[in-house]
Amino acid sequence: MTNDKEMVDRLGDCGYEDGDWRCREGGYLWYAGDGEGFDPTDCSYLCPHCRTHDYLEAAKDEAESCSHYSNNGSSGTGLDIWKAAESKAVEANRPEAIKALVMLGPVSALEGDDSSEGYSVVMCNTQQMKP
Numbered sequence: 001m002t003n004d005k006e007m008v009d010r011l012g013d014c015g016y017e018d019g020d021w022r023c024r025e026g027g028y029l030w031y032a033g034d035g036e037g038f039d040p041t042d043c044s045y046l047c048p049h050c051r052t053h054d055y056l057e058a059a060k061d062e063a064e065s066c067s068h069y070s071n072n073g074s075s076g077t078g079l080d081i082w083k084a085a086e087s088k089a090v091e092a093n094r095p096e097a098i099k100a101l102v103m104l105g106p107v108s109a110l111e112g113d114d115s116s117e118g119y120s121v122v123m124c125n126t127q128q129m130k131p
């Protein structure tokens, strides 16, 4: 399986760990806590360390299109999604996160509320962080 080996060298499996989550080939996170190994077709979670830009770009899309979510007992707004992703990315790979934040520019995160639209827009990432 030489192709797999090349893939590993090129991208992913950077050694990043976050609790029971691990990076795997391709730069995706998988859940190691249940001992079942990873599903190679599951590409739901980008690694914030080796795919920082993609990770933040996906979070931006989500924050700008989702005003409220709830999932397995946790819930929040688009604004929560963005803030969590931003701090995770900065923690995982600060230099890459700062570069990606500059490239992505302002984020119009949605925050669900009781207004007639059901949400308001909160501008994020409007100030550049110092490296």
Ligand SMILES: [Zn+2]
Residues within 6 Å of the ligand: 012, 013, 014, 015, 016, 023, 024, 027, 028, 047, 048, 049, 050, 051
């Ligand atoms: Zn990684």
